[in-house]
Amino acid sequence: MEKCQNHRTYIPLSPLFIFFLRFSSLHLISSAYDIPDKDFINCGSKENVNNGTRNFTGDENSGSFTKPSSTVSDSNQSPNTSTLYHTARIFREQSSYRFETEVGTTYGYLVRLHFFAFSSQPDLSTAVFDVSASGSLLLHNFTASKDLPLIKEFFLTTNTRKFRIYFTPKESSLAFVNAIEVFPAPPLNFSLNESQRAGGSFKFPPTSVLQTIYRINVGGITISGDQIWRNWETDDSYLYAKDGATNNQSSDELHYQSEDGKYDAPDMVYRTAKLMSNTNVTWGFNVNKTAEHLVRAHFCDFISISPNVLSFNLYINDNFRQEINYSNYLNKQTAPFHIDFVVGSYDSDVMNISIGHTNPRFGDHPFLNGLEILEIVDALAAIPTEYEQRQVNIPIVLGSLLGGFALLSILVAALFVFLKRPRANPVEKSIRGQVPAYGGRSSHGKSTSSSPVPNLNLGLKISFAEIKSATKNFNPRQLIGRGGFGTVYKGTLSDGTKVAVKRGAPGSGQGFTEFQTEIMVLSKIRHQHLVPLIGYCDERSEMILVYEFMEQGTLTDHLYNADLPRLSWKQRLQICIGAARGLRYLHMDSSEVIIHRDVKSTNILLDQNLVAKVADFGLSKSGPPDETHISTKVRGTFGYLDPEYFKSQLLTEKSDVYSFGVVLLEVLCARPAIDNLLPRDQMNLAEWAMRCKRKGVIEQIVDPSIKGQINPKSLKKFAETAEKCLQEDGSERPAMSDVIWDLEYALQLQQTTVPREDYEDSTVMASSSAFEVDEVRRLPSLGSTVGDVCDEFSELTLSEVFSQMRDENAAR
Known part of the structure; x- marks a missing residue:
């Protein structure tokens, strides 16, 4: 196969390039990354906690949170659980934590949120809430586990000096958090020429956030806290055929390309690897099937007997293959490097990643040192207006009052003229009302001020109250299915019509565009072999579609x-x-x-x-x-x-x-x-x-x-x-x-x-x-830069590419 690196196409500045630069290694402020000593917050407590690697400040001492809140303590306080998880701060209304950021730095920010629903009153395990930051919805309808602490990690950027993380309870529920970490992340070293789209061209939304889903030390042991306190899992539980690969390790000196390169992954990741024995080695990961993902593969060659000779294939799902030719990246052994891929959403909730021979006759030994899979979060969230206390300026207040009096006089005169003018025809007014303006986007990327779909007959709208009544307040016993869009409930409308209610899960990745398309298409067509749309609801930031109920399912x-x-x-x-x-x-x-x-x-x-x-x-x-x-x-x-x-x-x-x-x-x-x-x-x-x-x-x-x-x-x-x-x-x-x-x-x-x-x-x-x-x-073989497409197609068929990801006798 012709090397795709010879077909590079450089694209102009775009949101994608700006996104890369924000996380790039082009340091404008300092030449090397310094390990941070703030902000680490112990929530719901006055006590500072040192967990051996960093000091968490009690949030009652920092005053970093806003709005009324309360605290709660773990009644058991198990010695097996970190002190960080013995307290939590609870919010009954939308509230936020405030952080001072370094405006102008090219570093992105790493945010970690710690949750543990320990035994308490109120019951934290019943909390349902959203978390947002920098205009992006990080977590939607989130519920924490009462079994084990859970850490959610995000990479994001901010261009404001006062960075806030918002916690928004759902309806009558509450929100809580045990601990928060916010600090400048080391450069992620995204390079426009390295990052590729596995499956076609891709443009990052400018507000994108990366959420860590998996971080795997392939062929090695579990790492609990590296240089910047990241955790790395072992890979064996994700491997399909364990007898098709062996673990290898090295004690040789590592040759990093830059000082900051040491933060890409710890030495222990690059000193261990999984080596292919005879058949292709495949790892499988459960992912959000409607989201884009960034996949980072880590390599360090301590396998081959001499430099610049190793070449093998990396496969992602059944539609992408990339040749890993060591000489294209480095000219020495034991030199760590990584390659990034953006993997599109193809409505599959499993991502398969494999390594295999370029040509078995060459006797190459494909290997992999580490994997990171990050979900690209692009759901928007509204940024509430924050009101700060200011000194009262008496002259300005008086001027405002006088100006307000003058404005009131003008409004009274305008109202008099309005009442005297001829009235519009009621029918004409009704027609106008059916063509709503396209309003601003809410936290789910949909209109908050009017119907989300322009030129749609609003007779299709169904109130949220009626939908709640039809589904018995979304009773779990009414649940009949789940999908990429959300959950489906059986219901009965007030007129006796049996319906299927599809309640969207904004932030799931499918979201607003599909919601709008479904309404626009089904509102214009009717056929006995198409499921009819009865109505929709977009109240309270909901995205709900109501269909005729199909008794026999799918x-x-x-x-x-x-x-x-x-x-x-x-x-x-x-x-x-x-x-x-x-x-x-x-x-x-x-x-x-x-x-x-x-x-x-x-x-x-x-x-x-x-x-x-x-x-x-x-x-x-x-x-x-x-x-x-x-x-x-x-x-x-x-x-x-x-x-x-x-x-x-x-x-x-x-x-x-x-x-x-x-x-x-x-x-x-x-x-x-x-x-x-x-x-x-x-x-x-x-x-x-x-x-x-x-x-x-x-x-x-x-x-x-x-x-x-x-x-x-x-x-x-x-x-x-x-x-x-x-x-x-x-x-x-x-x-x-x-x-x-x-x-x-x-x-x-x-x-x-x-x-x-x-x-x-x-x-x-x-x-x-x-x-x-x-x-x-045939499948296209994609180039090493965004937008590249090789002229030649892969020599493998769909089944051959996909089948090489598993051993014939492999089992999940």
Whole structure:
């Protein structure tokens, strides 16, 4: 593979570049980082606490908090728990801690919040609250554990001298905190030329905050507190196949590239490594599936026998590969370095990271020393106005009073004129009221002064009070599902209508844009095979969508839930036909072309009669009927994602057709689109099923519960239809109208054996021998700079890239 480093494209100053500079190693104030001695706060106490590494000042001595509050102490005070967690400060209303910052420094700030819900009155484990800082929502609807102390760590920037951290209780609840750390962080050494986007271009929102999710000492021991008091876990609990790698360590001298480089990770991280034995080594991490993540991989070569000879591959998920060629980074051994990647959100809650051979014949030994995964938090939060006490200036007060009197006189005169003018037509006034202005954003990135969606009929709005009543105050017993957007409750409106209430979790990463898109799309369309939107609510910073209740749940439930009756083949065909009709309406029959962009079995719902209805339009895109494609950021779900769309970022309705082809195979085989636990050649359903079809053994992968029901001719037509949908070239895929035609014929074949005439195919059938998935499905190999895309594609197929992340016999 041609080295992507030779294809660098330098981009102009942007929010992304500014973000990097704020955390960069270009020190304008000092040439080296000094370990801080403030601000460390012991909350809810007068006592100062020294935990052996730093001194925490009792907040009652510092006076750094605002608004009325109270303190509480641990009634047990276990000797196994740090003294920091023996007290807490409680807030019943929005309050803040104030810190003095160093304006002008290029250092970002590191913020650590300590929480432990110890036994007390009030019960801290029932507290539900938000935490925000620098205009960003750090924690939303946060609840602390009563079992173990919890530390939340963030990297952020601030351009004001008075930096505040706000704690906001939810409704009648409370907020609390045990300890706070705020100090200038060492340079994170982000370099624009090193950081890459794994999966396409990326732009950091200027208000982004990084939250530490994982910090892993690969091949080494747990580190409790490094130079700046960071904790590093061991990697074994995240490793899929432990017998595929060995731990290695070194006592050689480390050669850091700069003095500040010593703060990237402790020596113990760079002196230990996990070394690949024979097959690829893969680690799996649970992540927020709707958020972007920054991944930092740490390397230090004490493995090879001579410098500048080591080269191997690093994989992230099933869509990205980067060659780690040591000579491109350093010219000496035992010299630590790291590489940063921005990993996009692909609606997957598992991130797989692997190392493997560039070429096994070269005898390289891939290794990894450390990993850090940080979530990119971009949810906005309102910054309350802080009122400071000032000296009263008598002349100014008198002047204000006189000016106020004059202003009052003017207002009275204006009111008199207003009352005398002709009144507007009531109908005209009503129409105006349906087109609200787009107001300022709240803590969830949505309008606080009016409806969040412009030009929307406000007749769809439902009051928060009615939604609470419908769901019995969001009773957990009413909970019927969870997703990237939030939680789903069953409810009954005051008129008896049964509904599904999807309550958004702002800050989850999906948020406002999807909320707005869903309302805009579903308020304009109606079809018997699309889940209807009954209403929405945006009161009290809520994002709630109310749909018609689907009695039978999702198609996924009926394919995999052993407690539900198995669907017959005829029922499955009818469900596929219904979903296809819903998609055809979006593509052809609505006023504008609507591309769903997230077609999958979990987004096909079933009513009480098992009638299929397509749901979840949060990712959908629309355009004029004559628009051939939409250029947009790649979004979708692994396993269902159109490879042509992935490579080109040009979205067409044929991308939905590809995803629907995967759903057809899922219905036939009753197995997920991607199954990490299967042998490597079976992980990707689309590739595996098409391989079986070419070999003439498609019947062997049919769901055993229906295998004896299917008419062979119906199976043949169904498999051919799925194959058409999965063509690599989007122009060769059928329209949804043709897919419906073929599926209806498959249903007819199931019910009768009448032979069909020569014109039976609705579209030109591609030769099976030409549909070589192994040969045509390629992934782009991305360059080492933001915006780089290599001209060549990876030599690996989707399944090969993904399958190399696991041993064949690996288990979670």
